[in-house]
Amino acid sequence: MNSIDTRIFERLPERWAHGARHAGEDPSQAMDIIFIEGFESETVIGIDPEELHETQPVRIDLWAGLPKSLACESDRIADTIDYGKVHGALEALLSAHGMQLLEGLAGAIARMLLDDFGAHWVRVSLVKPRKFPNVKAVGVTIERRRQTTGSARVSRRERTSLALLGAGMFPPSSSL
Template sequence: MADIVFIEGLVVETVVGVYDWERQVTQNLVIDLEMAWDNSVPGRTDEVADALDYAAVSARVETCLQALRPQLLEHGAEELARVLQDEFGIAWLRLAMRKPGAVPAATAVGVRIERGVR
């Protein structure tokens, strides 16, 4: 399937990090998602029920990461990918998770994973 639904630059404020001070504050994570979805059905029907609800996906990303409070971005990305695939029936996704300001000389650091079959 070549169709993609994407969400770029979704900012989630949560506890993230391994240092003691990081466990006491919230920081921003920036999430980019590409998700395989058959867009031909909603393209024909013009019915929101046939589409991947990116507002619902965005809300679930936020609640997942706020509840998870990951130490590592790798853990956050893996758990988030699992939740989205399980709850929304997404066969394949590419997920980038960035932590702005983690390395002062860099705009952001992060991880990018792909899970599932495209």
């Protein structure tokens, strides 16, 4: 049996490892990762009085995983997460969120990716550069997975698909 020399992976840049599977994980859980790296914008965020009314710069890195994306076979944007639409949704969220903590905003971004874009796994890093004069940046990184037990949440994409599949299956309620 041929063995693969895994030492070559030790020389790869750290950023390539984001979202990578770890040894011993079930290969059926492998994800295709869509990412946005270095998204920079401004928003009102923070708890200090000087942060409550003026925008300040933030940087976002995000990774969203889909199990075996259909787009690999179909080459259709509808079969994956459209990072152009994610970019627009991030801009809209940053202009209207009203949160004070980076953790809350990172959680809102994660929920948006899971609920509205159909991601099964997300990692969101949210950074405030230059928060302190002697610190390059402060921030938070969170990971979330789609819940598979309990009350199942259905993404917007899945709701649309289900509605289209069910269209015309039942007579209109007025004819019952």
